[in-house]
Structures are given as structure tokens and as C-alpha cells.
Amino acid sequence: MTQNFLIYNTLSRQKELFKPLHAPNVGMYVCGPTVYGDPHLGHARPAITFDILFRYLKHQGYKVRYVRNITDVGHLEHDADEGDDKIEKKARLEQLEPMEIAQYYTNRYHDAMNALNVLPPSIEPHATGHIIEQEQLVQQILDNGYAYISNGSVYFDIEKYNKDHKYGILSGRNLTDMINNSRTLNGVGEKKNQVDFALWKKAQPEHIMRWPSPWSDGFPGWHCECTAMGRKYLGNHFDIHGGGMDLVFPHHECEIAQAVASQGDQMVHYWMHNNMITINGQKMGKSLGNFITLEQFFTGNHESLDQPYSPMTIRFFILSAHYRGTVDFSNDALHAAEKGYNRLMNGIHDLSRIPVSDQCDPETEKFVKALRQKCYDAMNDDLQTPLVISYLFEACHVINSLLDHKAKISAECLKELTETMNLFTFELLGLRSEKGDNNDAREEAYGKVVDMVLELRAKAKANKDWATSDQIRDELAANGFEVKDTKDGVTWKLNK
Structure with a gap:
């Protein structure tokens, strides 16, 4: 088992040595999609990022329970507290049950993840299947004095919480500044402060998705689901909570506050966040109307695309940048990813064509013996997938030299080279060949x-x-x- 695995903890803002709370067991929770539309490129990046982490932790010998949720209620149109539920709004427009909408797009999400070779999580809980757990969380926070009831809704009292703890430790935001900024708004409605967030919302008469509670017929606030489901399946203290960087505030900040307010201490040891995919420097997403669905990438059916791009080209494109760096979409970048992916696949295919000699030449032997550890060192340094890919490209160059009889390799060295390239390309980076039916x-x-x-x-x-x-x-x-x-x-x- 690797002992030197460093991961960047968003909470401490530095790389930390990974030490599981209950080794060899590891608990990992990642925020999944809100299923009210087709999955797009922005969905692919967190899925692939944490798929790499899942694969690598298992490879190291850990027993990983990976929980990735489905948000199918409570994600409102305007912000965390106001507006129409996105799934319910789409259900009204299409005259369907909300759960029909949720199931349809959940299936679409799964199809896209399978195409991208993203492993399924250990557990995939739905928010609507855990209303009781969310109500229990709300009641605990009320009992501890960090929430209040207003007109049948329940709100988290951030100012009260901040006196005993500190709100803003993940995002680095200052509560006083947030409260002062909120005072520029006219009124706070049901809230004591505009910065307070909903734990439970009383449903209006026209609201379809509603459940009984001690406070009203209503539905949980968006932030509750991950705290409640994370604790149910991973316990009050677990190792890793991940998601996109856009979730740092308010979603994950509110999760931290909910956990501390309900149980008295931190729930998560390591917070990890992937950066965004941008178009012309602007975040790609449904709310901005600039997203491209994964199906459109696969078919080329979008005005911004000059050709179709295969699922493995998309995966390679995402892995070619470090997960904490931004990735800007362009056809040129995808062409480069396609070329790089094909180069790597051709190199692995060419391994079977290499002539074997009685011994290696010194340079080839030195490279082959160092390759595996160099790739491990890159993975151990906060999942440096671009560096791993660069080492695999160096291996492709060596393979071409061997094919051109410019170097020699022994059977033992060739076996090591083959095993290393297959391990990091297929098992850990999760790429696969798209040449078609291997039985043809x-x-x-x-x-x-x-x-x-x-x-x-x-x-x-x-x-x-x-x-x-x-x-x-x-x-x-x-x-x-x-x-x-x-x-x-x-x-x-x-x-x-």
C-alpha cells in the first residue's frame, strides 16, 4: 500500500498526506448531478476526477465506499432558497410526473458515464429517498439552537452559529461582510438575515413534490441532502467529500455548518474540488446557456463543434489537465486530445510488434525500470494525470525506437513496459480502446x-x-x- 499519497485539502488550502480515519476502509462522498437535463461536459469533469481517485485508492489496497448522490428534489431555480424546483418545473412543462423526469435523466447520465468508462459508485442515493434522514438533521439543528421556524419553513441561523463556531472556513468568506452586503437588499422576508439558508421549505399550494414534517408539508433545502446521506452511509466522520469548485460556496460551506451544528464537530476530513470547464473563459453550465451535452460531443451535433468527439477523446481531454486547473473548451484542444489519445493507443498496440533481444541496451533498461515509479510519483502528488500522460508518451517514443531497430529490449524489460503501460493507461487513467470489436x-x-x-x-x-x-x-x-x-x-x- 502506498504511504506517500498527497491530496490537496480545500479546507487547509495545502497538500496533505492522506491518512484514512479507519484504514484500510475509506469513505468518499461526491456531489452528483441534478437530474433535470442531459448531462454535459461540466458533469464529466467531476465524474472523471473522482473516478480516478476511486480507482487509485482501490489500487493502493483500500476498501473504498464511494457514495455519489442524485439530486431529484429541492434544487431551486434562482438560488438555494427561492424559485421553482428545477425538476418540478420541467415536469410541469412536459406534463409528466417529476419522478419521470428524474428517472429519464438519471438513465441518460448513467449512459454517458458508461460511455466515459466512469466506474459506478458503491452507493447512489437519491434525495427523495432520504426525506426522513433530512428531517432528523433539521430537528437536531433546531434542538441545538442553530435554526428557527418561520411561517412553516426552517432556516439556519448563521449569525448565531458564527458566535460559537466560524462560518466561512472552507470558502474563506467573512460573515460580517456577507451580512453587510445583504443589507443592501430590501427586506429579508421570512429570514432573520438574508444570509440564512433554508433547511426546510413550506410548499406553496401549487408545489407538486411535498412531504409531511413537524413544521409543514414541504421539502428539504438543497444543502441538507448531502449531509444527511453522507452520514447515513459513511458515518458522522468520513474521509473525503468532493465536487466541483462551484460547490465550495454556498453548498459545501453550508454542509460544514449543518454538520457542526447538529453533531458538534467536523464531519469531513479532506475536502477536494475539481476546477471548472470554461468556454472563452466563462464557466460552462446550464444556468449560463453555454453548455454542450455529452451526446452532442459524441455525435458532433452542435454549432460549436466541427466534428464528433469520441468518449475516450473527452476523457483524455479532461485528464490532460490537472483536476484543480481550469480547462478551456475549443475544437483545437479537442483535436489535440484526439491526437494524443490515438498516439497512446497506437503505442500500446505496437508493444506486440516489438522484436525481443537477448538483452536491453542501457538507456532502454534505465527508462523501463524507472517508468512505473515515475508514474506512481505523479499520481501520489495530488493525482498529476497530465504528468502520467507525459511519461506514457515518452514510453511511446521508446517503443517507436525499438520498432525502428534503434534500440534493443529483452523479454523481461518488454514485459515490465507492457504491464506498466496497461496499468496506468487502462486501470488507473480509465482509458480504453475504441477500435471496435476485438473479436473481429x-x-x-x-x-x-x-x-x-x-x-x-x-x-x-x-x-x-x-x-x-x-x-x-x-x-x-x-x-x-x-x-x-x-x-x-x-x-x-x-x-x-
């Missing part, structure tokens, strides 16, 4: 024949027999095989 005998036969012919061509080039080398290339082209010599080696495809 015709394609497999083509591949073996072309590889054999290209091996003869590589030997001819090594012997400076340019005539034979060009003849082989031209004969393949005449039969529909396109062969390209690049700075990274030889690629080929069958033009069907």
Missing part, C-alpha cells in the same frame, strides 16, 4: 499481416534499403492501407 477476426488478421510487413519495412529502412522500404509502403497503399511515417513512428489504417 478479419480486422485482427489484417493487423497481424500489416504489422509483419511493416516489420520488414523497418528492417529495410535500418539497412538503408530505401527502394524496398518505399515499395512496401506503395504496395500497401495500392491495397487500401494508408501508411504514415511521423516523428513519433509509423502509423497505419485501412481505408474501407
